[in-house]
Each structure stands twice: as structure tokens, then as C-alpha cells.
Amino acid sequence: MHPDLLETDYLVIGAGAAAMAFVDTLLSESDATVLMVDRHAQPGGHWNDAYPFVRLHQPSACYGVNSRELGSGRKDASALGNGLYELASGTEILSYYEQVMNQQFLRSGRVRYYPMCDYIGDRTSDHRFVSLLSGREYRVQVRRKLVDATHARTQVPSTHPPKYRVASGVACVPPNDLPRIGQPCPAYVVVGSGKTGIDTCVWLLQNGVAPESIYWIMPKDAWLVDRANIQPGLEYFEQVVQSVAAQYDAIADATSLPDLFDRLEQSGQLLRIDPAVTPTAYRGATVSQAELGALRGIRHKVRLGHVQAIAPGRIELERGTLDVPTGALHVDCSARGLDGWDPVRVFDAERINLTLVSNNQPVFSAALIAYIECHLADNHEKNAYCEPVPTPRLPEDWIRIWASYMNNFVRWRADPGLTQWLGKSRLFLMTTVVRDLRPEDTERHALLHKLANARQRGVENLPRLMAMLT
Structure with a gap:
């Protein structure tokens, strides 16, 4: 046929x-x-x-x-x-x-x-x-x-099963199955520190699970983004504009990559779950300050690498083993997302x-x-x-992303038709922030001028920072 x-x-x-x-x-x-x-x-x-x-x-x-x-x-x-x-x-x-x-x-x-x-x-x-x-x-x-x-x-746990071994008799489920749990478990083991792992920990805490009952296996700590810095509307004008300007300032003034991340953290642009642990990943996940506080309250954070195998009451990891309560529910959040x-x-x-x-x-x-x-x-x-x-x-992808994006943005802004389209696109965060800005609002226009200056300074220092990645 x-x-x-x-x-x-x-x-x-x-x-x-x-x-x-x-x-x-x-x-x-x-x-x-x-x-x-x-x-x-x-x-x-x-x-x-x-x-x-x-x-x-x-x-x-x-x-x-x-x-x-x-x-x-x-x-x-x-x-x-x-x-x-x-x-x-x-x-x-x-x-x-x-x-x-x-x-x-x-x-x-x-x-x-x-x-x-x-x-x-x-x-x-x-x-x-x-x-x-x-x-x-x-x-x-x-x-x-x-x-x-x-x-x-895109990989999500329901379509990508865990790559580690799970012994017979061990309860290991994707987060999709969590709302169907019919009885309390002695402990909840969340495997994965990405967006899905964060969402799962927050959901457990919001639904009354005690922080001490959660074991969070974190192969990598990640830099996080403060959700308050990416809010739409004129109400958040000052915070969003100052946040973007602070990122450009960090790019412009950084003398090294560690110095860049210090500046980003000190200005509130990037967050970490544990102040004593230097993140080795960046996935763009966002959290509110309240969520960050709740995640910090989880006491059993396990930083021994990726899971190799799970047996009843025991987890083998790359750099050690972990004993967990018998009957613990393991929640697999290890799929790689994007x-x-x-x-x-x-x-x-x-x-x-x-x-x-x-x-x-x-x-x-x-x-x-x-x-x-x-x-x-x-x-x-x-x-x-x-x-x-x-x-x-x-983490170094943060500067790679800004380098490519800033190159694109300069070209977009030089095109009158595209600039007009950007000004109407609700998918572009800055459009929602400046949409209702009035000409007589001189203080806010001054902030936009400050942002433009910071962007120019950032563009000038980008090649030096990018050279540090090679």
C-alpha cells in the first residue's frame, strides 16, 4: 500500500x-x-x-x-x-x-x-x-x-527508568507515583539534585513529611536562581532591572571565574543550598527564599556521588554506602531533564x-x-x-550562556522591526516589566539607562572571561 x-x-x-x-x-x-x-x-x-x-x-x-x-x-x-x-x-x-x-x-x-x-x-x-x-x-x-x-x-523519570540496580523488595518509584502512596513510609529517599529532586523535596515538605524523614541524595550541588528576580510586571520593575544590571556588573568587574560567582552570589543573583558547599552544577532551576530555607532544613543530605545500587536498607554510591530505614520509599529523580x-x-x-x-x-x-x-x-x-x-x-555555562545571548541581543536591538516585535512579545520577560512604564517616570528610566551602561561594560569584558574557559 x-x-x-x-x-x-x-x-x-x-x-x-x-x-x-x-x-x-x-x-x-x-x-x-x-x-x-x-x-x-x-x-x-x-x-x-x-x-x-x-x-x-x-x-x-x-x-x-x-x-x-x-x-x-x-x-x-x-x-x-x-x-x-x-x-x-x-x-x-x-x-x-x-x-x-x-x-x-x-x-x-x-x-x-x-x-x-x-x-x-x-x-x-x-x-x-x-x-x-x-x-x-x-x-x-x-x-x-x-x-x-x-x-x-527531555528526560523525565516516568519515561526514563533509573540506571542503577534496584534489588527485589525495594520500593523505588518515579515521582509520578508519590500522590498515590496510601500509607506513611518510615523514610523517603530522593535520588537526584536537579529540578525534579528539588520539586519532590518541596512537595514532601509541603505535605507534612518531617525534614528528618527525608534522605536527599545529591550527586552535585547546583547554583540556583532566586525566583523573585524573574517576576513580570511593573510592580517588580526595580527588582528585575537591578537584578539584570547586577549580572552585567558582575561580568564587567570579575577578574576570574571564582570572582564572578562570588559577585553573583553576593548580589543575590545565584543561590546555593549549603553555604559551605561550592556548587559544581548549574541547571537554571529557580527557588523562592522560603523554598530555599525549607530545603536547607533537610538534614540528611548525601553527597557521595551517583547511586550504583539499592538494596533493602542500604544504598551503594560512587564514594561510599548509606544505611536507610527498612521500608524506606525511594523516589527516582535521576532523569536528566533537558x-x-x-x-x-x-x-x-x-x-x-x-x-x-x-x-x-x-x-x-x-x-x-x-x-x-x-x-x-x-x-x-x-x-x-x-x-x-x-x-x-x-557553573561555567552561566557565562557561556550570557556570551551567546548578549551577542544575539545586540543584533536584535539593531533591527527596528525585531525591536518592535520584542516590545510586544509577552514571552520576553523584560517586555512585561517595562510595558506599562510611563515617559514621565524619570527614576525608572534612569534605572534602564544604568542597565544599558552595565550591559555595555559587560560586553567589553566578556572576551577576557571567555578566554578563561579554554
Whole structure:
């Protein structure tokens, strides 16, 4: 049987957060038609597989797609939320993307969506996909470009089992199973110190688990971001602008990489869980000050490397062993999260690779790439605006990220059309901060001038700091 033939301007592999942001901007900036293919049953990508208590690590106001607000602008009233703006839950995010797809994309008549389908083409000229339910195969004639939205390669515990050995009789579950626990456990062993491990520890504490009942296995301590410094709206103007300026000042004044991180920590831009332990990772995770205090209250923090094996009452790690109470529940949070986003050319012949071109902002990056696709002429010019930004993993990635992002930002600001688009993009945090700023507010305009000066100083010192990484 020959595969069915479909035609479209853009074929998008994936219907996750980046793909949705790209298509939303493509629809608003062009007359193109789009065909989206995704393995999940509904849009939202890895949010379909995440644990039930997952939340964003950035304000809802700056996530999703440009054309539709996410959330209601509420403040976080939880005990650990510090009254900051809401972080959408996984359930809210999936509902949001379903509405975007059904009420906007499909209703436009320019988008066709094929869920539960796997792309099996070669990503160059042979474009095919197959239904995971019926086995029916489709061939696609792409008039303009293929858009690859699979570079994130997101790993979550429910789809990536632990790589260590788990003996028979040991209770080891992904965090997805935690809300289904029907009785108290003598101890909870959280394996992993990334965003998922942080979320799991916070959830346990919020639900009444005593800090002394939690054993937190932390292969690496990570630098964290203060959630209060990335808040939207004029209400947080001073804090956000001063925070960004402080980061530029640190770049401009640092004499070494240790000096850079000292300056970032002293100015409140980066946080650490244990003041006595120097972090060896940076993943961009955010915490409120209240959450940080709660995490510091967990007494059993285990820094003996990665888990090798778990037996009843005993855990083997790279640099030692740990005895835990019999009957402890082990919660595996060791999946690597954003495992991808390896730097690749964004515009590569007839393919667009959705990767990071901004500071740890996948959805904003994808929306901006769509704008560039619609308004610039050739791939060389487009790539000049879209230098790939590394995925945060190591502490030194902090400066690598800023170097790439600042290069991009200088180019964006030199383009009048793109500058105007940035001023309307709700996915760009600074847009939400300055949107309601009035011309007569001289003090706040003075802060923006100070920020611009700090940025220039940072740009001038960047090459010296980057040279220290080689």
C-alpha cells in the first residue's frame, strides 16, 4: 500500500512547548500552512509525562505562546511561594495547549495536527510519518521547510527508568507515583539534585513529611536562581532591572571565574543550598527564599556521588554506602531533564532546528526563530541573529550562556522591526516589566539607562572571561 500524500508549507516534528510557540508566531507573521506530527495523544510534549505536582520554574505570564495568556495573574499563596506570581501546574499547561491547538491553530484552517504519530523520514527530502495506532503511513511534500522541534530530548523519570540496580523488595518509584502512596513510609529517599529532586523535596515538605524523614541524595550541588528576580510586571520593575544590571556588573568587574560567582552570589543573583558547599552544577532551576530555607532544613543530605545500587536498607554510591530505614520509599529523580539542546545551526538549508537562542528560554527562543524565518532573507543572515545558546549544565555555562545571548541581543536591538516585535512579545520577560512604564517616570528610566551602561561594560569584558574557559 502506498502512503497517503499530504502537502504543507511547514512540517513541524513535535507539538511540545517550543513547537507550539514557533507555530503561533509563524501563523501571526505569515500566511503559511503547517502540519504538526507528534507521538503524544495531545499537545504539550514532555508535560504529558511529567509528575502530577510539577510546576513551571518561571512565571506563567512568560510561558506558552505569544498570542494567549497562560494563567490568571494570581500570586502564589502557598506557604513557600513568598507571594510571587503563580507557576502554572502541569495540568494547567496541558489544558492551555489543548485550547491553543483546538481554539486557535485548528480553527485557523492553516494547521493540521497528527497526534499519536511518529516521524520516520530522513529530515532532508524524504518526509514520512506513521500512525502509532493504525500503522497508516503518510508521505509529506514540504513546500518550504521542515521544523525539527525534538532537540530538547527531555528526560523525565516516568519515561526514563533509573540506571542503577534496584534489588527485589525495594520500593523505588518515579515521582509520578508519590500522590498515590496510601500509607506513611518510615523514610523517603530522593535520588537526584536537579529540578525534579528539588520539586519532590518541596512537595514532601509541603505535605507534612518531617525534614528528618527525608534522605536527599545529591550527586552535585547546583547554583540556583532566586525566583523573585524573574517576576513580570511593573510592580517588580526595580527588582528585575537591578537584578539584570547586577549580572552585567558582575561580568564587567570579575577578574576570574571564582570572582564572578562570588559577585553573583553576593548580589543575590545565584543561590546555593549549603553555604559551605561550592556548587559544581548549574541547571537554571529557580527557588523562592522560603523554598530555599525549607530545603536547607533537610538534614540528611548525601553527597557521595551517583547511586550504583539499592538494596533493602542500604544504598551503594560512587564514594561510599548509606544505611536507610527498612521500608524506606525511594523516589527516582535521576532523569536528566533537558538532555538535549546541543548547539546546532538554527537555519540549516531547508530545515529549521528549534534550539535555545536566549537565556534558558525555550518558548521565547522558538517564537523569535519563527519571526526571523518570516522577516529575514537568507539563512546566513538569519543565523547571524540566532547564535545557539548552550544548555545550562556546569557553573561555567552561566557565562557561556550570557556570551551567546548578549551577542544575539545586540543584533536584535539593531533591527527596528525585531525591536518592535520584542516590545510586544509577552514571552520576553523584560517586555512585561517595562510595558506599562510611563515617559514621565524619570527614576525608572534612569534605572534602564544604568542597565544599558552595565550591559555595555559587560560586553567589553566578556572576551577576557571567555578566554578563561579554554
